[in-house]
Amino acid sequence: MNTPINTPISTSINTPINTPFNTHMIKRLVVKDWYLQRGAIVPYLGWGALALTLLALGGEYWFFAGSILLLTLLIAKGIHLAMATVIEERTGQTLSFVMSLPISPMEYTIAKVLANMLLFLTAWMALSIGTIAVIAGREAVPDGLIPFTAVILVDIFVGYCLILGVALVTESQAWTIWSIVVTNLLFQAVLYYVSHIPTVAIEMKGAEVVWSRPVLLVLLAEAAAIVLTLAITFYLRSRKTDFL
């Protein structure tokens, strides 16, 4: 218990002594973030409903507009969340208030990731299910579009995890904005790549839902990216030594 004065502190100080994690406190923090962000989700759902309407009722032009609107909303929601729940805690100087609560830094990270996942996935689920339902329900839109749509929607989630990770690790507005630029470029790249896989390009226009190998591989890669991003985020956060 008594470290001699001149030996450096080992990294074991990073592991919380109260394992299992303090679920009561984590829950309190998640509820707190939910409460503070509860209003922000409304416009996204509202405009999302408009986007779904365009997808459901629009001709080729309006359908396309609706799809752009939908994707933009999802991407924006992710950015908004990362900024409002993570970066804002720094710029708004509420971080010291939260860190003064009986939590370890790791519990803070867990709570922040959980709150973000819950908040983001609420909107994401609603809009994704709505989109798939519209495509499936509408005669004019080929059902073959569904696997491709799934790839794009999951890709947005991957991008969000990346932005959230950068925000949590750097706690810097500048770095987070750069990560938004990078993830958007990656998003465009994935979009291009997948839509140009020969088999996928054909199946997209068909009436059948085909979960072909390339599509499944891409989805697998996206899932792996999500897990990897979050794992790296937690790891890098655990190595932090300055929290204020």
Place this chain on the structure above:
Amino acid sequence: MHSDFVISQTDGRPLYLQIMEQVKQRVAVGEWKKGDEIPSIRQLAATTRVSVITIKRAYLELEREGVIVTQHGKGSVVANTPTLTPRLHEQELAAHLEHAARIGALLGLTPDQLASRLRDAAARFKEDRK
């Protein structure tokens, strides 16, 4: 329970002396009588917003001077010693005389001139009381 202590940081004198003087004042005037319980160190610290350590020092000095008695673990009371009031007055007289000596020196009076001034003042006081 007791009239408010008022301490001043611009007074110039150390805080513990101010506390001591205000305790002695209350004892001399009869607000705190012999055997009366006086506020605990921490209570007085809270009401005067003065550090516990300063109040402690004041109480220690007051005990040394015989003004109060501290019973271990039970707080402090005004001392029962019959010499208390005369002793307080002794101290007051000493302080006044010192002050008079200082002013006399400023005026350039010799000790004899100062003493004669004091005799005059005492005589006048006796006259006024008749």
Place this chain on the structure above:
Amino acid sequence: MNDLAVNLEGVCKKYPHFTLDNVSLQLPTGGIMGFIGANGAGKSTTIRILMGLVYQDRGTVTVLGHVMPAQQAAAKRDIGFVSEDMRLFKTATLAWHMEFIRSIYPGWDEAHAQVLVKRFDLNPAQKIKGLSHGQRVKATLLLALARRPRLLVLDEPTTGLDPVARREVLGALMEVLTDDRRTILFSSHNTLDVEQISDRITFIDRGRIIDSGDKEAYLDRWRRIRLDVPAGVVLPSLPGAVGGVGRGGASGGGEGGRVAVITTGQFDSSMTAAYQRAGAVVHAIESMTLEEIFVANVMSRREGPAL
């Protein structure tokens, strides 16, 4: 009563432009320590290390018996921390914050919270963004005080408050100490407040602890000695003197005598004797306020002793 609420030993922390060097600090339970130092001296860093929010490079930190930063979650259950740069959530009300804290800490005393609301003249229904600076500081303090934590760690608690608010806050803090199992550590620029309410004073400058100990003893050690120094007299150089010597005399040394003002942190009656033996006349020996001590100490460390 004599166990330590806070114990830092040999704490070091290195930043690119600043180093905290071998910081040691002891605060017994039931006491209140005033932590003073110039801006950038290391007060906030030390406090953050104490709270486990910054990990030290070396040294041990024990707060309320918990090793920091490893046991910070447990320690923080009993610590109320308020720092000057701390903000509450703008869009929420004070009442929401009170409920939030109440849901976390079993020690929350609702009756006491209401007393503080009245005393601090706050309106719980008001959103934080509508509060003035002083009201916000008082609100943050209320949240910490109402749960009656065993240790209060306050970084500049009265900065920016009007005199009435300051008095309220100091009163609330001193009230905390009527319970001798509760302890307070606060940093402040306001040397008047520190001088008045602290039991112990710790003085930090440029990342090093200069002094740490009993306030009364500390103030007793410091004196300002005014000397009349006749021509030709050389003053002895005495330990602890962080002097200032006037340049009196018509020709600046040699002809007339001069006035010397010696400030010392190790006053002893033998000093006056030494100066008198050297031929100087002691004009006055003055106590110094904490502010004067603070300035003299910092200035002498920056300029080097000028005797």
